[in-house]
Amino acid sequence: MVDRSHKPSAISAKAAGPQPTVDVSDNGVTAKLPTGESVEVLLHGASVISWKSKGEVENLWLSESAVLDGSKPVRGGIPVVFPNFGPAPKDHATSKNPQHGFARNVRWEFLGKSTSEGEASKGSDDSVKLDFGLYSTALSDEARKAWPYDFGLVYSVTLSQEGLRTVLNVRNEGKEAFEFQVLLHTYLRVKDISKTTINGLASATYSDKVLSLPTATQSTPTLSINGEVDRVYKSLAQDTTSVLEGGKPRFDVVRDNLVDTVVWNPWIEKAKGMGDFSPKDGYKNMLCVEVGAVDGWQKLDGGEGWEGGQVIRSLL
Template identity: 55%
Template sequence: MVHKPKPAPLTALAAPRNQAAQPSVTFSADNARVTAELPTGEAVEVLLHGATVLRWRDGAGRERLWLSEAAAVDGSRAVRGGVPVVFPVFGTAPDHPQAGRLPQHGFARTSRWEFLGKSTSESAADLSVKLDFGLSSAAEGLDPTAAPLWPFRFNLIYSVTLSRESLTTSIVVTNDDDKAFDCQVLMHTYLRVGDIAAVEITGLDGASYVDKVDGAKTKTESSAPLTITGETDRVYTPAGDGSSPVSVVENGKTTFSVTRENLGNVVVWNPWAEKAAGMADFAPRDGFKNMVCIEPGAVGGWQSVEPGDAFEGAQTITLPQ
């Protein structure tokens, strides 16, 4: 029997360094993760597998993303928690001529991305650090199942920008092929909350949505604000351009405000007790009480990208000041 070495444990982000003069970027010993930190203590950790944001820490040392205790962080499968990148299909689309054979949520979250570099702003008024990651149809790290199932030439640039009060993730999808392709994009963000029973979600009143828990029926949100009291899986199409935030309010205080650029949908997801119990990588079993997914995406239909053209989208999660 061949015994595979155990992957290095996922360690907590280092304690804030008060003496640092500028943003810093460091790699794990196995070059599998990159961590960016501001001198004021804020930090973000990204796993190259999937370009998945694993952790986001605010200046007070609090983790702002939910990450399953059983999440695979060794590159063996997609990560349960953090911010996985969904591309080129959301869920599955068995009837779509191009994406019909793709696995759930596509292959971006199961490919190893390349770290392209960093850029920083060191002004006191705009302290930030941006990490860029790349994945293409020619990349060595591309999931080997991708090309046979989705044989298009493409290039993805994914950027993660950390500032003192926010985290921004953005993606650029470029069509390098000689024919158009359809795609969907989503940022599957797991936000950490103290108690889901005390959470309200604002900014969705009057929006139409597809209720995937109720037979994919199309409905209109009449609750203001929205509360989570059971399994929830809804694809919202809010009015406006995304500049009006969808906010998470806990015990009467706003904890997150999410704005969008060119991402017309917002998925709200919580598995609740029964579904969480059926997920091998969801831990602890009652972890659904401490998370809610607010997922900006372009998934209500398909984005047709012509040869040489690009699709761009972004989300910004802002913390209260």
């Protein structure tokens, strides 16, 4: 046998580094990265109820009285709003649906997980994606009668060191076209709402539910919260909305194929009136920045699909 002078060396298998862990229970799914980040998703509503950054820092606000047994929507975290936002219009096909639709109040199916590889030198995975599905065939007869369309939803929750990505894919599985709205109702946890501001809304048009204004314009570059706020910002030019605490960046919320953003804080009186909102002064530690498509309707013909979502980055 002739010994080749430039014979390639044998490829040695690199030992796998630490991998994400995924625990599945009857109620939900929890994933954790080797670097400490974690996410927890209930099967009820596919609601994300916890997202922790490295160092066990909780980024989402969850009411202490949130109902997690599937009997009602979750107060806090990231509920999924579909196929209508708010009370459905009386003259629309969604008119018989409950407020904010049915997706947040039915049980979803866990479809599985997938991971992405990190840097080759680390030999470990740096993100994990959890997929959840909801199909028209899984709805109750009552819900099917209220909204009799054939659809399929796949909701993907991806945890990485950089942040949390949540994406909803909607598909019309039937022949008849339907219209829908979608919103990711994110409750961000903040230290002090009086010192929290929002950037990225300057010059945007919005409707103000508190003041009953159908149309107004954001006149300042920064929005401060000093009372009840419930605004729908429409067709935002910037993809990113930033939340600051004491003038320092806390969160970036980046929209993907979603042009609207709802900003909500119930403040004192409305918080007192919600039975599942606690502590009653919890409004001081939460701010909803909710990305969606809620100004008008998205339409899907038979066989068509649509996808939209967000990436939230914790900037601590």
